[in-house]
Amino acid sequence: MLEFELDTEASTLAFARALAAVLEGGDVIGLEGGLGAGKTTFARGALHGLGVPDDAAVTSPTFALLHHYEGRLPVAHADFYRLAHEAELEELGVDELVEDGAVLFVEWGRKFPGMASRTVLWVELEIVSDVARRARLRPQGGGGDAIIDALGKRVRS
Numbered sequence: 183m184l185e186f187e188l189d190t191e192a193s194t195l196a197f198a199r200a201l202a203a204v205l206e207g208g209d210v211i212g213l214e215g216g217l218g219a220g221k222t223t224f225a226r227g228a229l230h231g232l233g234v235p236d237d238a239a240v241t242s243p244t245f246a247l248l249h250h251y252e253g254r255l256p257v258a259h260a261d262f263y264r265l266a267h268e269a270e271l272e273e274l275g276v277d278e279l280v281e282d283g284a285v286l287f288v289e290w291g292r293k294f295p296g297m298a299s300r301t302v303l304w305v306e307l308e309i310v311s312d313v314a315r316r317a318r319l320r321p322q323g324g325g326g327d328a329i330i331d332a333l334g335k336r337v338r339s
């Protein structure tokens with residue numbers, strides 16, 4: 183587990199960019215934390231870090247459930263807050279996306295066991311103050327361990 187204090191929104195965006203640099207196609211990143219914790223903000227930083235143009239608007243996929251982007255890899259950002267049934271994941275083509283080598287960021291993914299089992303890294307965001315957040319990164323499986331190792335080297339050097 184890695185823990186970071188993110189003192190401002192800019193720190194969150196910069197940290198998410200650093201994480202993005204060590205991600206590979208097929209990685210599923212679970213963004214957890216309550217309403218307003220910063221999941222979408224984190225995804226915005228990571229997407230831009232993955233080469234989605236800075237001027238591309240990264241908005242919350244609350245209603246569309248899934249937004250697609252093109253960076254150095256195909257990227258998708260999902261929000262399953264409003265998803266009621268796990269079967270709908272199939273209609274959204276989540277498996278195909280991951281199998282085709284996209285990086286996927288998922289808000290509220292933990293509520294669906296199938297989604298949770300595909301997740302390699304959990305980013306848990308907690309509100310500390312109006313401007314600050316705490317991030318805890320928990321790897322799940324070997325893929326997650328490799329991400330944590332690579333990220334640890336980057337942020338320490």
Ligand SMILES: Nc1ncnc2c1ncn2[C@@H]1O[C@H](COP(=O)(O)OP(=O)(O)OP(=O)(O)O)[C@@H](O)[C@H]1O
Pocket residue numbers: 188189190191192193194215216217218219220221222223224242289312313314315
């Ligand atoms: N250090 C910080 N990191 C991230 N966001 C911050 C920080 N400080 C303040 N904020 C603010 O907190 C809000 C986070 O909103 P965001 O939409 O990213 O949260 P969310 O977790 O995706 O919420 P939801 O559950 O509604 O999808 C934004 O208004 C952002 O400006």
Ligand SMILES: [Mg+2]
Pocket residue numbers: 221222223242261289
């Ligand atoms: Mg959100």
